[in-house]
Amino acid sequence: MGEEVKLIGSIQSLFSFRIEWALKLKGVEYEYIKEDVRNKSPLIFKYNPVHKKVPVLVHGGKSLPESLVILEYIDETWKNCPLLPEDPSQRAMARFWAKYADEKCLIAVWQAYMAEGEEKEKAMGPALESLAFLEKEIKGKKFFGGEKIGFLDLAVGWIPHWLNVLEEVGSMKLLDAEKFPSLHEWAENFIQISPIKECIPPREELVSYFHSALIYLRSLSANKP
Helix, strand or coil: CCEEEEEECCCCHHHHHHHHHHHHCCCCCCCECCCCCCCCCHHHHHHHHCCHHHHHHHCCEEEEEEEHHHHHHHHHHHCCCCCCCCHHHHHHHHHHHHHHHHHHHHHHHHHHHHHHHEEEEHHHHHHHCCCCCCCCCCCCCECCECCCCHHHHHHHHHHHHHHHHHHHHCCCCCCCCCCCCHHHHHHHHCCHHHHHHHCCCCCCHHHHHHEEEHHHHHHHHHCCC
């Protein structure tokens, strides 16, 4: 595939890093275009006019939005280092858990991060429940994809780094090593893989960003009529 590959992403978007990881695992050369999610450029409106969000993959002049969609496109376009398993049922389950992680686990974690006071502990319940399901799924495996990193590993790849930051900023603890030993071990293994590790953004930048975001979002919530 000799066509030009561009990735429009942001350090503030954990979804962007899924795409970087996939491209690096497959050895695809690409141009990274940094987007400021707080001050969006005309480029993002051009290539993703529907959602106006990162990440966006541009391949041969054609653009693709939505990180899970992009991951599947990358896997189908560059056949080496397959991300999805060959077995149809296993492929379907990988997609199921990826969607679950985005729509249930991540949202629950975000709500717990946002919660204050007495609501904090209550909000942590759904987050812990969703992590428990992932704990069962990874138990007995090195990676969700088996012995090698796969589609689901990239989909939940925010857990080792971003969850830790959200825990700190949101004054909570979710990924406890005693409660979730298999998931915790997976997180330790995942973040040490070279293509993953070299893309991880500086922790202090994420802490600063999510701290500012928390203050801003809570102020919006407080000012609602």
